Amino acid sequence: MSLRIVVTVKYVPDATGDRHFADDLTVDRDDVDGLLSELDEYAVEQALQISENSDDDVEITVLTVGPEDAKDALRKALSMGADKAIHVEDDDLHGTDAIGTSLVLAKAIEKAGYDLVISGLASTDGTMGVVPALLAERLGVPQVTLLSEVSVEDGTVKGRRDGDAASEQLEASLPAVVSVTDQSGEARYPSFKGIMAAKKKPVESWDLSDLDLEAEEVGLEGAWTAVDSATERPARTAGTIVKDEGEGGKQLAEFLAGQKFI
Amino acid sequence: MAEVLVFVDHVDGAVRKPTLELLTLARRIGEPVAVALGAGAENTAAALAEHGAVKVLTHDASEYADYLVVPKVDALQAAVESVSPAAVLVPSSAEGKEIAARLALRIGSGIITDAVDIEAGDEGPVATQSVFAASFTTKSRVSKGTPVITVKPNSAAVEAAPAAGAVEALAVTFSAQATGTKVTGRTPRESTGRPELTEAAIVVSGGRGVNGAENFALIESLADSLGAAVGASRAAVDAGWYPHTNQVGQTGKSVSPQLYIANGISGAIQHRAGMQTSKTIVAVNKDAEAPIFDLVDYGVVGDLFDVVPQLTDEINTRKG
Numbered sequence: 001m002s003l004r005i006v007v008t009v010k011y012v013p014d015a016t017g018d019r020h021f022a023d024d025l026t027v028d029r030d031d032v033d034g035l036l037s038e039l040d041e042y043a044v045e046q047a048l049q050i051s052e053n054s055d056d057d058v059e060i061t062v063l064t065v066g067p068e069d070a071k072d073a074l075r076k077a078l079s080m081g082a083d084k085a086i087h088v089e090d091d092d093l094h095g096t097d098a099i100g101t102s103l104v105l106a107k108a109i110e111k112a113g114y115d116l117v118i119s120g121l122a123s124t125d126g127t128m129g130v131v132p133a134l135l136a137e138r139l140g141v142p143q144v145t146l147l148s149e150v151s152v153e154d155g156t157v158k159g160r161r162d163g164d165a166a167s168e169q170l171e172a173s174l175p176a177v178v179s180v181t182d183q184s185g186e187a188r189y190p191s192f193k194g195i196m197a198a199k200k201k202p203v204e205s206w207d208l209s210d211l212d213l214e215a216e217e218v219g220l221e222g223a224w225t226a227v228d229s230a231t232e233r234p235a236r237t238a239g240t241i242v243k244d245e246g247e248g249g250k251q252l253a254e255f256l257a258g259q260k261f262i
Numbered sequence: 263m264a265e266v267l268v269f270v271d272h273v274d275g276a277v278r279k280p281t282l283e284l285l286t287l288a289r290r291i292g293e294p295v296a297v298a299l300g301a302g303a304e305n306t307a308a309a310l311a312e313h314g315a316v317k318v319l320t321h322d323a324s325e326y327a328d329y330l331v332v333p334k335v336d337a338l339q340a341a342v343e344s345v346s347p348a349a350v351l352v353p354s355s356a357e358g359k360e361i362a363a364r365l366a367l368r369i370g371s372g373i374i375t376d377a378v379d380i381e382a383g384d385e386g387p388v389a390t391q392s393v394f395a396a397s398f399t400t401k402s403r404v405s406k407g408t409p410v411i412t413v414k415p416n417s418a419a420v421e422a423a424p425a426a427g428a429v430e431a432l433a434v435t436f437s438a439q440a441t442g443t444k445v446t447g448r449t450p451r452e453s454t455g456r457p458e459l460t461e462a463a464i465v466v467s468g469g470r471g472v473n474g475a476e477n478f479a480l481i482e483s484l485a486d487s488l489g490a491a492v493g494a495s496r497a498a499v500d501a502g503w504y505p506h507t508n509q510v511g512q513t514g515k516s517v518s519p520q521l522y523i524a525n526g527i528s529g530a531i532q533h534r535a536g537m538q539t540s541k542t543i544v545a546v547n548k549d550a551e552a553p554i555f556d557l558v559d560y561g562v563v564g565d566l567f568d569v570v571p572q573l574t575d576e577i578n579t580r581k582g
Contacts, residue, residue: 015512016531019394039513098363099372124512125394127535128375129356130363133331137364142442143331146356148506158446161330163356164458164507165273169447170330176443182513183506224372226405228388230398236557239543243550244564249572252544253580255560259542261464261488261521262580 002057003152003174005047006114008105008135009040009062009077011070012125019125024220025227026095027125029067036073039120041187044077046180047118048188050152051081059083061112065093065104071203078198079190086112090207095220098126102134104218107211109139116157117177121146132179142172148183264348266292267341268315269334269361271353275305279461280353280415285313287380287418291387292348294425295319297341297432299334300326304429311427313420319344319432330443331357335364337434342369344432347408349387351380354412362412371407378417378518378539387411395512395535415460416518451507454492459508462491464521465540467510468503469495469533471526471547471566475503480570481525487577493517493537495527511536525566529554546570 013019017032044062051058062077064070065088074085088108096104109117117139122129136143144150147159147170157176161168162183190198208215216222242251256262266288271278281296288294296315298306303320310318319341325333338361342350352362354376366373377389383403389411391400404410459465466488468481478492485492494504496511510517512535522540527533529545529552537543538557545554550563562569 015395015535019397021398021400025400097372099367102367121513127393127512128359128363130359130373130375133360133363134367137335137367137439140439142439143360144443145330145360162507164451164460166451167449168330168445170443171446172443224366224404224406225374225402227400227402230393230400233392233397233399236543236559239555239558239560241550241555241558241561241563244562244569246568247572248546248562248564248569249574250576252546252560252562252569252573253576255544256521256577257580259521261542262577 002059003054003116004114005050005058005060005116005118006109006112007043007047007060007062007077007082008117008119008131009043009064009073010037010123011035011064011066011073012037012123015124021230024095025230026220034069034072036076037120037124039122039124039182041080042180042182042184043118043120044080044082045187046150046184048081049185050150054152061086063105063108063112064088065101074203075198076190078201079195080188081194084201085203086206087203088206088211092208092215092219095223096218097223097225098128098130099134099224100218100222102131102138104211104213105131106135106138107213108206109135111211115174116152119177119179121179121181132177136177139175139177142176144170144172144176145179147178147180150178150180150184264292265295265345267338267345267347267350268294268296269338269350269352269358270296270298270306270310271355271358272298272302272306275302277306277309279420280413282309282313282420283415283418284351284353284413285310285315286421287413288351289314289423290380291382295345295347297338299337307427307429311425312422314423314425315427316425318427318429320429321432321434323434325436325440328445329441330445331360331364332442333436333440334361335368336437336440337432338365339368340434341432342408349409349411352410352412354414359412362410366407366410369408371410372404373410374402374404375412377411377413380411380413392539395531396538414516414518456485457489457491459491459493460515460517462517462519464488464490465493465510465517465519466490466523466525467493467495467527468498468525469527470497472498472503473526478504480567484523484570484574487574487581495533524554525570527554528552529557
């Protein structure tokens with residue numbers, strides 16, 4: 001038996017940097033450093049743990065859609081322990097929205113071959129959290145999403161989904177699409193050995209023609225949504241700040257009363 | 263006037279507040295038709311009619327409880343096909359976003375998530391979103407198909423607007439995918455008696471400075487004096503001091519209450535992403551340099567172990 005896991009990852013602008021929009025209202029990627037989306041590290045980690053806990057022969061492929069620099073995100077995942085990587089890169093992908101991204105990812109996942117797809121719960125830039133569900137819909141396989149615990153045994157994936165109202169135990173047959181939360185388990189740091197090994201691991205590059213996709217199906221032109229404006233939020237006017245000298249709680253209560261909260 | 267579908271979030275027929283907010287927004291762009299699924303769906307009709315639903319489409323089947331997400335997508339798709347709406351609005355819960363996404367794909371439409379406002383525009387509904395940790399405000403629209411938009415809680419004031427609310431049975435045929443993901447067990451979350459975090463008008467949060475699970479009692483007492491929900495920063499959650507379901511921030515819940523009180527929270531970007539759109543922000547922190555003070559309307563530089571109990575006592579005294 002063998003198990004083929006594809007982990008979808010995203011290269012995102014660093015959230016601690018000063019993020020902006022470019023003139024065409026897409027995310028400006030030039031002004032701020034990029035990195036592997038933190039939430040995708042949990043997906044890589046769970047793939048590695050499934051592999052470590054399995055008697056089967058497990059192959060982990062990391063997949064990303066993004067510009068040239070997105071290779072950095074793949075390298076990070078490879079240095080954590082993934083086996084190989086696929087980079088879908090094409091100038092015509094600029095401005096692709098979530099629906100379009102799911103199309104490109106689904107085509108690439110099918111071409112790569114898979115038994116299990118693992119994603120993070122959302123990207124840290126768009127934060128929509130819809131791509132895993134879209135992938136399941138496109139691939140026609142079960143979605144087992146937002147898991148804080150995941151395991152795979154005998155062709156079945158099981159997991160725990162912690163919702164607002166209840167905690168649910170889920171189960172589905174492979175192939176399936178899984179997404180994991182940041183509660184699923186701390187992601188490991190790449191070891192020096194891992195970083196050195198990653199340099200020798202294969203990274204395939206595919207463009208739209210490799211996926212039988214046309215330029216007008218993706219990118220800004222193919223987008224299903226349009227951003228009409230992006231305005232920087234005005235800086236908040238400086239608030240009142242007091243130092244507690246024994247009456248801080250009372251002073252705060254006075255402020256809250258003045259604002260009619262009490 | 264065009265009809266607008268509103269997906270109803272309810273618990274055994276009790277409609278949750280974000281759905282009532284959606285009805286208010288839906289009325290700006292058309293006539294709200296509500297879709298209520300699962301046990302107690304028919305009992306939602308009175309509340310929905312009171313808030314503007316001209317029609318309530320209902321359907322109950324065991325599939326909604328026994329399988330994840332897809333049965334609800336099947337039902338919503340059936341509703342779209344029977345009504346041909348101008349837009350579909352869904353509450354921005356984790357499940358709501360998944361339902362909306364799959365629906366959008368099936369009906370060949372774009373999707374916008376986490377809108378904080380919706381208004382009518384020349385080319386269809388225009389959605390306002392707050393992005394990049396609320397540092398930017400964007401206005402977007404769906405440019406292909408029937409707009410599918412998910413809306414965050416607290417995006418509109420609930421308004422009563424009595425309408426007919428006629429209940430109609432929705433005919434649903436489940437797809438082959440509907441039974442793909444089984445729910446094999448369900449443990450309901452124990453109610454704390456406090457308001458739901460994302461829906462609360464006031465949120466009182468604790469962070470690293472609370473310094474221990476037992477000390478969260480201080481935060482809870484303050485919250486109870488104000489009828490508030492309790493939130494926690496990621497640091498407090500990762501330390502095991504408070505449950506993950508109460509986490510406010512980029513990887514937790516995003517809240518937008520009338521009042522947010524941050525206690526012992528430094529205000530890292532990941533936390534700010536989840537609370538920056540709160541109307542009034544208050545912080546208590548020992549460190550005068552903490553970035554949270556850049557956001558506040560009122561801040562107290564001081565030890566929360568002194569300030570918070572004094573504040574709680576004062577509030578309780580004033581309430582008499």
